[in-house]
Amino acid sequence: MNADMVSAGGGQRILVVDDEVALAGVVASYLIREGFEVIVAHDGPGAVATARESDPVLVVLDLMLPGFDGIEVCRQLRTFSDAYVLMLTAKGEELDKVIGLSVGADDYVVKPFGPRELVARVKAMLRRPRADPAGPDDTPPRRFGSLEIDPAARTVTVDGRPVELTRTEFDVLAVLSSRPRSAFTRSQILEQVWGPNWFGDEHVVDVHVGALRRKLGDDAAASKFLRTVRGVGYAMVTR
């Protein structure tokens, strides 16, 4: 493992990832001075592993890393963490492929940057409310005919029989059921379930709705639960 703990009590935990040890140290020291608890990693795999263990609220991430680069780190991070990501990019850094923002960075700073600027960005970011709530969902269970949805437990039953849903399936169902009868566009669903930074084919929604219908015993033609709103998206049926 390639991470050093450079703790300074009190604040929120921040992971700094940069292969230039000196630079990482400087960044860390400035953040520590501001009262954050800082952990440092120097390569891609180490960053992911460390993030997994220590669950930082924010990750300062150099774009160019040995092992695999910041983009890959960011992508992996996104699969298990809601941490904010602040990308560090060198001025004029050439990248044919997708850079940070496309994989879910929240902000970026161009090198060379002043420490003050960095700190300001970090603070600004932490002040900003995050879309998806970290805590468990305490919304009370909802019932639609024979379908019961319990957001807290993330369980679903039809006619009292439990139905096994995957994470995405459940999330889609949860969004639709949050405003029953209302038509949601695919885009709105994507925004809620996949987050604002996801980018891909809207068609994924269809596939998951398809899976949902199959598991719930629903039928696209005569929908009991999930109504297709042609040209728009989907809606939960109330009955």
Next chain:
Amino acid sequence: MNADMVSAGGGQRILVVDDEVALAGVVASYLIREGFEVIVAHDGPGAVATARESDPVLVVLDLMLPGFDGIEVCRQLRTFSDAYVLMLTAKGEELDKVIGLSVGADDYVVKPFGPRELVARVKAMLRRPRADPAGPDDTPPRRFGSLEIDPAARTVTVDGRPVELTRTEFDVLAVLSSRPRSAFTRSQILEQVWGPNWFGDEHVVDVHVGALRRKLGDDAAASKFLRTVRGVGYAMVTR
């Protein structure tokens, strides 16, 4: 139909201007993926020159540019082009948004932005306004005699019985019902439902109104719901 027209962008030409080469590339890739034809420039003078040559329908323009800034580009652009302008502003430059809009930018996006957001803005500018709103439509249901319209659910009932409308039919009805009794010209209806860039026969409206009347059980001669305003267009009947 042309193979390039498969995607949503319809092959329209967009100029992306950003001095951060990587970012410009990313933006370009988003747009290309959506089927747009993309040209890139990296500084002010280059942007203006390129715009002159290639006559894009829309320009994605970074506010901060070497040479002269986005505002100046925008100003010059306006002297020979009526392309839409989407400004990119870094966080904290928000004051500048006012300036940007005042010199003729049509919209702006604050960095960092998610790919979906950018594409959505671009499409919103170029395409149909029906695209998608930020959240589900929360306009309360409207009632006209036995006719009830629920914009959120996109459902319509007559005498309590649900009526199946197509997307366009619903949208037309929604527009007319937004200002009951007011006569809308075909042009206004087209503008609202089909978007400003639609080009075709105005009488499409007639066809859809016809379908609406049939489904709603209305009669052109003795209209309960949709009144023909001869020489003008249509209006919603209140009662």
Next chain:
DNA sequence: CGGGCTCTTGACCGAATCTTCATCGTGCCC
């Protein structure tokens, strides 16, 4: 390292829908 589960994407098909075109009907003005 292998197996299993999930997610994402691409392809394909059938069906719903849109638009155009042509014809017919009707109101309106002189």
Next chain:
DNA sequence: GGGCACGATGAAGATTCGGTCAAGAGCCCG
């Protein structure tokens, strides 16, 4: 009443849209 302009309607072809299937990749677990 006649002519004309405008609107209504029906049908057809093109196109879009949604559902489903299958393949491939990534991740998690043991």
